[in-house]
Amino acid sequence: MSGIRLGLVGVGKIARDQHFPSIEATDGIALAAAASRSASVDGIANFTSLTEMLSGTEIDAVGLCTPPQVRYALALEALKAGRHVLLEKPPGATLSEVEDLVEVAREKGVTLFATWHSRFAPAVEPAWDWLAKRSVRRAVITWKEDVRRWHPGQEWIWEPGGLGVFDPGINALSIATHILPTTFFLTGSTLSFPENRQAPIAAKLAFTDANGLDLTADFDWRQEGPQTWDIVVETEDGGSLELSEGGKKLTLDGKPVIDEPDAEYRGIYRHFVDLVGSGTSDVDIAPLRHVADAFMLGRRETVDAFHEEPI
Known part of the structure; x- marks a missing residue:
């Protein structure tokens, strides 16, 4: 095995769907071990905890695919053991x-x-x-998906720290904080909590900046059928931009420019290999800060109870 020897903690849906194939497709890193209380991975060393994995096999780095509520203690243990650490989003609670x-x-x-x-x-x-060459006047984020499709049976997302609808919504905020050529901040939010849950199932957010930017975001976890992951930006200089399907498609002034297959997690692991090689870190907490602000300024409304199986 050559390159970074990675131990992955948490062998759930996201690990199997995204992390495993992306690690395999990335030069300079290889999956050497996994830690899970209830699952195992063929062909590598398996452990029931991070502690066992750190003492039981040789690894250079740890990837954490656990719920955010327990991620800090695991990351701290790995860092203190001298291992590089990759955090799934959101980076913490x-x-x-x-x-x-x-x-x-x-x-x-x-x-x-x-x-x-x-x-x-x-x-x-x-x-x-x-957008770097333009001034933004208005932007609209619409991020709506079906929680039952993407998080079947995952109760942790409904608990404090699980973020609820902000689990997908923070993806939109991670894009917006990267592509918009301005520093924006929250002015208000409305959070919709199912009467039987501790995290919101929908959220409406309003942002601005020092120059009066009009930025709104509409997150909803109750959308069935086609899923919506769109960001539309209007500029002062003329021209508009639309990112759709979560960033797979780009349309400029109504003309399609990019439509390519998803390769997000391959990009993550390529970047991780480069970071380790250069001895640097990359920790941007701006998207998580906006979520924290949404809870701080949020007006809470109670909506119908959410059940895993529709009634």
């Missing part, structure tokens, strides 16, 4: 714990990478390049 991990990684001289997979969608960098 709070801003303060992520900032603490940054300091620990610096002290130990290892890489910490807080991933935002949507930033690696094929149309995101071209969108950033186009």
Whole structure:
């Protein structure tokens, strides 16, 4: 095995759907071990905990695919053991714990990478390049999907720290904070909580900046049928931009420019290999800060109970 020997903690849907094939397709890194209380991976060393994995096999880095509520303790253990750490999004349950991990990684001289997979969608960098030369007047984010399709049986997302609809919504915010050539901030939010849940199932957000930007976001987890992951931007200089399908497609002034297959997680692992090689970290907490602000300024409304099986 050559390159970075990676141990992955958490063998769930996202690990199997995205991480495993992306690691296999990326030069300079290989999956050497996995830790899970209830699952295993063929062909590699398997453990029931991170502690067992760190002491039971040789690995250089740890990837954490666990729910965010338990991620800090795991990341801290790996960093203190001198391992590089890759964090699934969101990087943690709070801003303060992520900032603490940054300091620990610096002290130990290892890489910490807080991933935002949507930033690696094929149309995101071209969108950033186009907007960098323009002034933005208005932007509308519409991010609506079916929670039953993407998170079947995952109760942690409904608990405090699980973020609810912000689990997908933070993907949109990770793109917006990257491509918009301005620093924006929240002015108000309305959060819709099912009467039987501790996290919102929908959210409406309003943002602005020092120049009066009009930015709104509409997140909803109740959309059946086709899913909607769109960002539309209007500029002062003339011209408009639309990112659709989560950043796979780019349309400029009504003309399709990019429509490419998803390769987000391959981009994550290529970047991780480069970070480790250069001895640097990449931890941007701006998307998580906007989510925290949404809870701080949120007007709470109670909506119908959510059940895993429709009634």
